[in-house]
Amino acid sequence: MKNTMKFAIVGAASLILAACGGKLEQAEKLSPGGTEFQQALYTGYVDLAKAEYNEGDYIDSDRFAEKAMAATRGEQVDPYHPEEWHLPADREPVLVGARERLMAALGAGASEELPLVAARAQTSFDCWVQEQEENRQPKDIAACRDAFILAIEEIETAMAPVVVVQEKVVVMEKKEPMMMEPKSFEVNFAFDSSTPLPGSDEEIKAASDYMKEFKDPKITIAGYTDTVGSVEYNDKLGERRAEAVAFMGMDMGMEPQRIIMRSYGKKDLKVQTADGVRNAANRRVVITVEGN
Missing domain, CATH: 3.30.1330.60 (OmpA-like domain)
Structure with missing residues (x-):
């Protein structure tokens, strides 16, 4: 009976905290701070925390809110590690590869050169991981995945190295493109x-x-x-x-x-x-x- 009463009290307390807004409420009281990239991360993670809170997923709402607060404090906030989540076996390799692609872009300076797009890529990636673990809302999974792909491609296109050939003009023969059949x-x-x-x-x-x-x-x-x-x-x-x-x-x-x-x-x-x-x-x- 004592254990039952204890769990009932803990459960009630959790509901009260959730009703009060939990960590999302704490995060919303802060103002964006740090670099432009960190400010954009703060905004993106708060939006994700709100979305999860409105769905009644208070655990993931708190996770995103914690990331938002860390970002606005100027701390380094890394994207999720897919290996640490309970993902379907056939999805994990895809997300691991996507994270490697994201980390390569961030390591090349995307957060300084394209801070808003880089933040969108990171928050979309984390959204993708979180939704993929739940694995029950295909449209939400696709929306997060597609937002990540668009952002990372924009980064990679903008930061692609430019090859300059000096003192040499090469005239290429124009060839008609070969038509490929479906x-x-x-x-x-x-x-x-x-x-x-x-x-x-x-x-x-x-x-x-x-x-x-x-x-x-x-x-x-x-x-x-x-x-x-x-x-x-x-x-x-x-x-x-x-x-x-x-x-x-x-x-x-x-x-x-x-x-x-x-x-x-x-x-x-x-x-x-x-x-x-x-x-x-x-x-x-x-x-x-x-x-x-």
């Missing part, structure tokens, strides 16, 4: 599974390599199922299949901002069957690569 690649799945069958790596890698032939590629990754189960269930299964292939593709060099994911579920069958029929050919993801 091409599709297919990945198959076992029944009711969102894990690609063994050997799928080669097909996904071929799609990733073909993407590099285009200046402005577009990659559509569409998930399909056979006709067993409801429309709603198969739409979700097709979505999981498309997402699994997309993340494998990103590991192999596909650019996330080029990818469009779709699910057709048990519509547009490759092999026409009656409803409720298992058919291996229909359990697939089609990767279509096209562009200029």
Whole structure:
């Protein structure tokens, strides 16, 4: 009974603290301070803390608020380490690679040269990690990921080294660009599974390599199922299949901002069957690569 009473008191106290605003309230009382980069981090992390607080996620709200307060005190605030979070096994390598890309940009001076964009890249990355660990709001995951990609690409483009050739003029023969045709690649799945069958790596890698032939590629990754189960269930299964292939593709060099994911579920069958029929050919993801 004593333990029950103790937990009840602790739980009630937590609710009272959450209702009062917790660390978010403390952070909001501060003013942005430090460098321009740190000020932008403060603003970005406060916005994330507010969003999580409004969703009732007081733990992550406090984490972001703590980062905001540290930034405005002038302290160094590093992006999250994906390895320290409980991420899906197939997502962790993607986020580890993204962090390495972010740290390389920061190490090259992005926080001084492009402080606002660098802060947006870091806060979007941390948002991506946090949402990916929850792994229940695909739209929020995609929004954070896409914001990170846009910011990091802006940084890398702006900070790309400029090669200057002196005292030598090279006239290049202009060649007409070779027209590349759209091409599709297919990945198959076992029944009711969102894990690609063994050997799928080669097909996904071929799609990733073909993407590099285009200046402005577009990659559509569409998930399909056979006709067993409801429309709603198969739409979700097709979505999981498309997402699994997309993340494998990103590991192999596909650019996330080029990818469009779709699910057709048990519509547009490759092999026409009656409803409720298992058919291996229909359990697939089609990767279509096209562009200029």
